[in-house]
Amino acid sequence: MSRKTKKFLSYYKPYLGLFLSDMFCALVAASITLLYPLIVRYITNDLLRNYEISQAMNTIIKLGLLMLGLAILEMLCNFFIAYKGHMMGANIEFDMRNDIFEHYQKLSFNFYDNQKTGQLMARITHDLFDITELCHHGPEDIVISIIKFVGAFIILININLPLTLIVFTFLPIMFAFAFFMKNKMNRAFRKNRERIAEINAQIEDNLSGIRVVKSFANENQELDKFHAGNKRFVESKRNSYWQMATFHSGLGVFTNLISVAVIIGGSLLIADGAIAVSDLLTFLLYINNIIEPVRKLINFTEQFQNGITGFDRFMEIMDINPDIVDKKNAVDLKNVKGEIEFKNVSFKYNETTTDVFRNINLKVEAGEYIALVGSSGVGKTTMCSLIPRFYEVSSGTITLDGMDIRDIKLKSLRKNIGIVQQDVYLFTGTVMENIRYGKLDATEEEIIQAAMNANAHDFIMELPDGYDTYIGQRGVKLSGGQKQRLSIARVFLKNPPILIFDEATSALDNESEKVVQESLERLAKNRTTFVIAHRLSTIRNAKDIIVLTEGGIAERGNHKELLEQKGLYANLYTLTQASQ
Template identity: 55%
Template sequence: DITELAHHGPENLLISAIKIAGAFIILMNTHVGLTMVLLIFTVLMVLFTFFYRKKMFRSFMDNRVKIANVNAIVNDSLSGIRTVQSYSQEEVELEKFYVGNQEFYQSKKNMYTVMGTYHSTNGFLQGLLYVVTIVAGGFYVVRGTINPGDLYLFVLYINMFLQPVRTLIQFNEQLQQGMTGFFRMCQILDTEPEIQDLPGAIDAGLLRGDIKFEGVTFKYKDADDSVLTDFSLDIKAKHSVALVGPSGVGKSTICSLIPRFYDVDEGAITIDGIDIRNMTLRSLRDNIAMVQQDVYLFNSSVRDNIAYGQYDASDEQIIAAAKQANIHDFIMTLSKGYDTMVGERGVRFSGGEKQRISIARAFLRNPPILILDEATSSLDNVSERAVQESLDRLSRDRTTIVIAHRLSTVRNADEILVLSETGITERGTHDGLMARGGEYAGYYQVQFEDLSVVKEGA
């Protein structure tokens, strides 16, 4: 719609304006009185179009919002198609689509009603113009101010005058459609991200990775309670710290605050003594790599997925990263090797294979700070062992923050922090915490008792 408006709009305006001006001059020379009647009806059509345009704009905008909702429903259903099928919820998703489609249908119906009223009213005014012109012309013929031949000629010229007027009426519809599309696009483009570079933010350069949380309080938007309250933590550069504890105590939140996915409400987070809010987002995040439980692979080649964010990397660097992540041998078994397409969201690969591609991506990035968020929690034991070897190699000589429910994966951490709703309840090495016999030892014992039961049952 925007392209059509930009392409044909100026052309239609110019040609119609020239035709209207030429026809008006001819009609004025034919009969001034009848031309004034014509002018009155033209003004009425212009006024109607002017005041009706807001209604048209609202109708077109609502239509775009509704179709966007339908697209979102379809995308949501297709993205979660495996979950939908595994829970036999096809009917539920169809119902969602039906509801969204009905809303779009009603919006479209309302739009056609609005446009029908617009065109029929303008058509009525044009028809009425002919009737009034003929009646007024008959009056002038009787009075002798115009002869029948000139009246007939005048009526023919009315059509020449109205033809560009009809074009402009159609153009107004095109204008409103184009403007709603442009307005909708501007709404999206003008949406300001909540997290932005502050004025005067500096390029952090290459950081060492000394991370400090200083009295941090944070609450998610629209949440009632704070996830972190007056939370303090000191992570030395090139040390590994594991965060353990029940769900909901803020482990993932801590990891999300470091790359500034959110800003703290109170307190500060510093890296190498610099408040992360005073760094540019680009320079801060260039120093961080994340390996998460839910790995996202783009519908591109294996090569492009490993090199994501490092597109200038050479083939040798990509292969070296893949070897470090224990995924090179698997890639070479694929039909096209590194040029093999991974499919949407990496659907062709297993969880362990996707994790190792994600780890290769982190190896290639080679950052001073590494965040591992439940990186092995969804894997089987064989895959976990292969991935864990890669993660251990990746973590060397980096500041590493690890979140894990499987405590066997954090035994080698320099420090383990046990979190609860009140903050840090225990901290120390694996051996130290086990000797203390506190919460961590309890978690560890319960987890390995469960594992023993599973083995005995097998």
């Protein structure tokens, strides 16, 4: 048994009792359908031929009540199958969706750097929809098909062997036809999923950037792109429907051929006196019991292709091992001071061969305020992202209070680091909920105090509902400065000993920058702070300024010392002053 099969079957384990009950009901329902033609044969062959009509009527009424009872029992079984069985499938889908979402949380930035959000969304939503049908109907259809198929064969062979062999001669050809179509349908359905994932990615990209689209009046361009993607999806659908049409029409041909063969063969046998007319009627009634299992198996094949291609894409993600994980003996941090040291650190992205930077040697004392500057692309943000292990160093070591950060549990490490970025991300919800994200168990008083420290309380109180104001997706209803102050309040609430400011004021106007800068300085007090600066005027008072290049640290000193060196920093400062 393959690992993928074991993984799939493992999702049935919590619902084993429900699964067995569902299979039992399927067995009972399938068995009942086999009884009806036998009752009809008994009535036409024995009762009406060997008994007076008055005597036969009493038995027929009893048999009618029996069939009514069987119909009620079959209805109850089918209800259980349709309701409880589907809920079992839905619960399995629920478990899979939880697992893949949890797995997403474990994957590093390296993974997300190469993925489209819409594609990832498709794998957690659309790809798992058909899992419900497969998990429920798959085993059930197989059980029902086997019972009806084997049961009908045993019954018919006891009625008339030659006519039974005529019927079953067609079945191997039907199954060969189904097997032939299997791979074609698999490829077609997989292409459908890939195309709908592309559409999801395109929609997500468009809606996320709708303000850019409208600002450039490029709605028609976006429509053209969407129409092209949508057309490719329709073409993949056309191919899959062609395969389905071939499948179902082929089945219809075989069904008609079996009926014709039974009628002709049965008529010849009746003429020869080999069987009675009632036996031919029984055969015709059982044809449906023979064809229905084949139809169910074909439907199962369709469900299997839909479900298993979704499960394949699910497993593609689940098989990606997180490249940044806790060591076996990783420890929690206690009494963090905040001393950070880079020792011969180099870094390159997984898919590249060139180092972003190399040979970084830097020691930052606890509580020290250090600024990183350099031209775009030299890795300032990446260097700071190595501290909370968003990326892993390619070589060298980073220590926190003398301990290799790889020996620290990820959650503990990141709990002690606060990050304020240029591109602030606020979640859909209220002001209160977004600040509380820094400390989920914070009281309302703690949240208000954090907002005050971030110079955010006054503008929050001017909002329609104060701290309960709904701010829209990504805080769209707030200005850049307001969003930035909420993100700072969030970090105040977290209260970490280490801070990273990633060009936190570069996108703000002068007035907003002044307010935010004041908040940042208040936040940085007595904390180890890394500032990635675009506007060099904001770091004049930094005790230590690091000038970073692809080769590593090129210059180091305070603002005055670096200007006197008339090197890279002096050139950068001159350029920024000229651009202001």
